[in-house]
Amino acid sequence: QVQLQESGPGLVKPSETLSLMCTVSGGSVSSYYWSWIRQPPGKGLEWIGYIYHSGSTKYNPSLKSRVTISLDTSKNQISLKLNSVTAADTAVYYCARDSGSFDYWGQGTLATVSS
Amino acid sequence: QSMETQPPSASGTPGQRVTISCSGSSSNIGSNIVNWYQQLPGTAPKVVIHSNNQRPSGVPDRFSGSKSGTSASLAISGLQSEDEADYFCAAWDDSLNGYVFGAGSKVTVL
Numbered sequence: 001q002v003q004l005q006e007s008g009p010g011l012v013k014p015s016e017t018l019s020l021m022c023t024v025s026g027g028s029v030s031s032y033y034w035s036w037i038r039q040p041p042g043k044g045l046e047w048i049g050y051i052y053h054s055g056s057t058k059y060n061p062s063l064k065s066r067v068t069i070s071l072d073t074s075k076n077q078i079s080l081k082l083n084s085v086t087a088a089d090t091a092v093y094y095c096a097r098d099s100g101s102f103d104y105w106g107q108g109t110l111a112t113v114s115s
Numbered sequence: 116q117s118m119e120t121q122p123p124s125a126s127g128t129p130g131q132r133v134t135i136s137c138s139g140s141s142s143n144i145g146s147n148i149v150n151w152y153q154q155l156p157g158t159a160p161k162v163v164i165h166s167n168n169q170r171p172s173g174v175p176d177r178f179s180g181s182k183s184g185t186s187a188s189l190a191i192s193g194l195q196s197e198d199e200a201d202y203f204c205a206a207w208d209d210s211l212n213g214y215v216f217g218a219g220s221k222v223t224v225l
Binding site for chain 2: 035044045046047049058059060061094100101102103105106107108
């Protein structure tokens with residue numbers, strides 16, 4: 001059974017960089033697309049971007065200038081970096097496997113942007 | 116940002132049929148598959164319909180999906196209390212070159 005686990009600091013200061021990690025077990029990141037998706041408190045879902053096992057990436061145009069997604073196949077991890085954060089970036093961040101649908105999700109991690 | 120329109124809420128009594136619509140455009144629903152996600156309170160979303168009308172293993176057959184043109188629908192027949200959740204549609208958007216989600220519909224079992 002594929003499992004995903006997000007991790008990272010729960011609190012980030014405005015203008016700094018949010019860094020999150022997604023560790024995959026029960027499967028390999030060397031297959032499939034892997035996405036990051038976020039959900040502000042009480043709101044809907046927003047796709048941030050994905051990385052393919054080849055390393056190619058695609059990002060939401062609204063976040064593209066601030067986002068980097070990368071893959072560490074040796075550790076079976078996917079990382080997310082979002083720079084110059086503001087309060088509007090406060091959200092639960094999920095990683096998910098994309099097999100045509102998001103068929104496996106992590107439990108999500110809340111990242112709060114506040115001084 | 117959401118680019119697919121869903122009603123904010125839907126409700127029914129146990130055993131009834133509830134339908135949620137998702138209206139998009141030619142660049143998303145009109146040219147790509149639609150997936151539906153169920154989000155129970157405090158949990159991560161879970162796919163209940165993929166590829167417009169396919170149920171993943173383990174999803175009850177009371178969940179069904181359809182698509183026509185630039186719109187899609189999720190139906191829950193024989194509504195049960197455990198179906199009370201938020202439901203989101205999603206599709207790839209060729210203009211945005213990324214995934215878009217509907218704003219979500221909260222299903223309440225009366």
